[in-house]
Amino acid sequence: MSSVETLLPEEIERIRNDFPLLERRIGDHQLIYLDSGATAQRPISVLDAVQEFDEMRNAAVHRGAHTLAGEATELFEEARHKVASFVGADDDEIAWTKNATEALNAVAYGFVNATAGRGGEAAQRFVLRPGDEIVVTEMEHHANLVPWQEVAAHTGATLRYIPLSDNGALDMDAAEGLIGEHTRVLAFTHVSNVLGTINQVGRLVELAQAAGAYTVLDACQSAPHLPLDLHALGVDFAAFSGHKMLGPTGVGALYGRSELLNALPPFITGGSMITTVTMEHTDFMPAPTRFEAGTQMVAQAVGFGAAADYLSHIGLDRIAAHEHALGQRLAEGVSQIPGVRLLGPAAGVDRAGMVSVDVDGVHAHDVGQFLDDRGIAVRVGHHCAQPVHRRYGVTASTRASVYLYTTEAEVDAFLNGLSDVRGFFGADR
CATH class of the missing domain: 3.40.640.10 (Type I PLP-dependent aspartate aminotransferase-like (Major domain))
Structure with a gap:
């Protein structure tokens, strides 16, 4: 992916302007949409x-x-x-x-x-x-x-x-x-x-x-x-x-x-x-x-x-390069949070732009609610893949997934929120 030109920050901002829903606020927070693996948002051209x-x-x-x-x-x-x-x-x-x-x-x-x-x-x-x-x-x-x-x-x-x-x-x-x-x-x-x-x-x-x-x-x-x-x-x-x-x-x-x-x-x-x-x-x-x-x-x-x-028009090769970088940022960030287990390939291994995690002592649904209170939308549950979760000894996980409109700042906000979960629920004692 490194040889392919990725999306530039100013391009991502222009792209984000094509997606009206990304302007929403959830409570007092700007929406951070990290559930594109379930359903992606739609640009104005599609809506039109x-x-x-x-x-x-x-x-x-x-x-x-x-x-x-x-x-x-x-x-x-x-x-x-x-x-x-x-x-x-x-x-x-x-x-x-x-x-x-x-x-x-x-x-x-x-x-x-x-x-x-x-x-x-x-x-x-x-x-x-x-x-x-x-x-x-x-x-x-x-x-x-x-x-x-x-x-x-x-x-x-x-x-x-x-x-x-x-x-x-x-x-x-x-x-x-x-x-x-x-x-x-x-x-x-x-x-x-x-x-x-x-x-x-x-x-x-x-x-x-x-x-x-x-x-x-x-x-x-x-x-x-x-x-x-x-x-x-x-x-x-x-x-x-x-x-x-x-x-x-x-x-x-x-x-x-x-x-x-x-x-x-x-x-x-x-x-x-x-x-x-x-x-x-x-x-x-x-x-x-x-x-x-x-x-x-x-x-x-x-x-x-x-x-x-x-x-x-944007180019799937450039979108893939952008998501690859964000996927690595997610995996590396998760691997540094105590009590949070990354499911799937480790940081540094080629992977899609998503992470699913198991937070020690906190159910995935509670993790999702905590993040939602910060305006961060993620997927929780077994993601219609129960055998995968059973293989790794968990019943549910929290998944964050990116797309072409996701920014590094949004990934970092997710990682910051995730690092606060166990402390909020008293699971770090």
Whole structure:
């Protein structure tokens, strides 16, 4: 990251002016928003794009011949092109979903439906049988774990997982032993939403391809923060969401290699995703439309496209360099606070711009409330990743996550607040 030009302080101030919510005060304090890992704030350009659509273009897409329907459809598909280009995909490889969780379920239940005989000959490649194995990791968000548990239960396949090392990284020696001739699916996160670990995507894809397994990437914590080229990564499927990358809630994206998306049986069916319907049989549209049943989230997709434009204009490489520096500042600062344990890679190790911590003697929810009283917004709980916390002997943690609009002063305010927590609750005695 050091060779990439980072964002300058004056640029960050200009960026912050694009985000109206950052002007808020919480009680007597200026808001310090350190929960972008859960939901990022939205710039004026995204807010305006959604409002302009709602006010002047609102119509159903792909369903009418009138002017408004044509304009809405054009904007809808233009947004798909923007988001596809943003992640290094072709337009027909991006299907809109309502969030990344739905995108991951679309892949998972595509395997279930194929196993049940749906999808014809093209879907036979996705059939799972007893003796087949699905491999996930111990660091997965529940959205990339629970669906695969369900797939195993439906198909008789066995679910296995790559364990975590004490340092917050995947045990790659174990991975090499787990991924083999029986592996049909390898589902893993690019960046841990708890630990900040950046996984070795290239090596994992290499292992899966050698085994003839499909790869499913959770890119929710990478698409907003790292330059992403899904074609170059070589993954078969991926999922990410709008609300984590400056876009609206209610919209996500499923990526799949074109050949695979066209063979995968859809799991949400109804109007708009069909070619022919009789009382006995239905034929589905090609991808990506086959995964877009019913009335779509058009305004949200338009906002998602505007968010991709905004991030592209600034440059993901520069954003990543900025967040890398802040991530190291966070990790180094936390490591110097007595009674506070950093989960995940130590300071000095490459990590995402977030930290999750366990404060000795103080529950994470109390830590979060203490910081909120100072205007500092962080995430508390298990972050939809209970197995990760169980692995490191905690039930909950406090997570601070940064983005392009976060300043060094805000990171320092968090560290100062965190250093006062144990004293306030009398846990340092």
